[in-house]
Amino acid sequence: MYKIIKLPNQLEVITAPLSSTKTITVLVMVATGSRFENLTNSGISHFLEHLFFKGTTKRPTTLAISSELDRVGGEFNAFTSKEYTGYFVKVEASQLPLALDVLSDMLLNSKFETAEIEREKGVIIEELNMYLDNPLIYIEDLFEERLYGNTPAGRDTIGTKETILKIDRKKILDYAGAQYSSDKMIISLAGGFKPGAIKLINKY
Structure with a gap:
């Protein structure tokens, strides 16, 4: 039986204890994606997702x-x-x-260094090229473009080469500051955890 708890900072926590497993999955969902973008920052949600793995003040590298x-x-x-x-x-x-600890560190303390942002542009453009070479993915993108037109729903989540190349540190910081707030997040815990799990979430 799952429970939903709202913390004082408006962060919503969903707990689903499963006594039959010895593992636990922590999922942080953020209410942001390409629907919240515009023509000038298309692809920034996906770009930001990549950058959260590129180093924090406590853990300075991906490794x-x-x-x-x-x-x-x-x-x-x-x-x-x-x-x-x-x-x-x-x-x-x-x-x-x-x-x-790791998830909260990534989401709260990522450095978003300019050098990493510039390096990641190449990675994401290669990812875009891979999708364009995949007929199944490409036809789905074309269908949504025809269905929704020049709106956020009609644009590809990954963005375009032009918008990816124009993303800089200021755009990343502005977007993260606007979209990654506790009232737009849900943390889900599922697995063999103990009742004190909520206290741990409050700690981090």
Whole structure:
């Protein structure tokens, strides 16, 4: 049986205990995606998702972030859609504090260094090229473009080469500041966690 709790900062927490498993998945959902973008910053939600893995003040590199979770056999990833962006970590249940620490560090303390932003442009453009070479993905994008026209719903989540190249640190900081607030986030915990999990969320 799941429960929904709203914390004083308006952050919503969904807990779904599963006594049959020894793992736990922490999923942070943010109410932002390409639907919230415009012609000048198209693709910025997806771009920002990439940057949250590029280093924080506490864990300054991608390797520093990934190695802590790899060390305990954790799985982690993220995704961006038109309506929302999600970040998740799956670990052995006793590693819940680590999962919350890493996720909160990424979402609250990412550095968004200019050099990383410039490097990531090439990565994302290659990702865009890969999608354009995939007929199934490409036809879906064309269908949405024809259906919704020149609106956020009709534009590709990843953006275009032109908009990707124009994204800079100021645009990233402005967008993150506007979209990544606690009242626009939901944290879901599912798995073999103990009742004290809510206290841990308050801590981080």
